[in-house]
Amino acid sequence: MTLTDIVLVVFIALLLGFALYDQFIMPRRNGPTLLAVPLLRRSRIDGIIFVGLIAILIYNNVxxxxxxxTTWLLSALALMGLYLFWIRMPKIIFKKEGFFFTNAWIEYNRIKEMNLSEDGVLVIQLEQRRLLVRVRNIDDLEKIYKLLVTN
Structure with missing residues (x-):
């Protein structure tokens, strides 16, 4: 096994670990899930570029x-890229004490202010950071509002 193959195995293992964490472990952390809202996907073009570059590497290797x-490892990496950029649905997961947004845990007491923009983006202002929550279905904003008001 060459150094290239070892690096590919490491990256595939890291992406697989992230996918498993995102899909199975994160929803079970910090208590039961009160609400999980699917978000809009971003960076689809980046995903196409990534998978396209991997396809070029596969073609050159063949x-x-x-x-x-190496061809099989590159194919597995391309499949992981397809899953992460096209199949996996990003979501915000609300728990009793806080929520997961982009795989980061944020407690409710860190929220300083919340606004809704004209184009349906929920803006959550933290101490030093602003979160832009773009929900897939505009009706989910009402569910988020009701959940945050009751907590």
């Missing part, structure tokens, strides 16, 4: 009669 294991 044409240069490279190692089959």
């Amino acid at each position: 044409n240069a009669h490279g190692a089959m294991i």
Whole structure:
């Protein structure tokens, strides 16, 4: 196994670990889930570029009669990219004490102010940071509001 193959295995393992954490572990952390709201996907173009570059590497490896294991590892990396950028649905997960947004835990007491922009983006102002929550379904904003008012 070459250094390239080892690096590919490490990246595939890291992406697989992230996918498993995002899908199965994060919803079970910090208590039961009160509300999970799907968000709009961002950076689809970045995903296309990533998978396209991996496809170019696969093509070059096949044409240069490279190692089959490298081709398979590149294919697995491309599949992980497809899952992360196209199949996986980003979501905000509300719990009793706080919420997960972009895989970061944020407690409710850190929220200083909340606003709703004209284009339906929920703006949550923290101490030093502003979160822009773009929900997939505009009706989910009302569910978020009701949940935050009751907590």
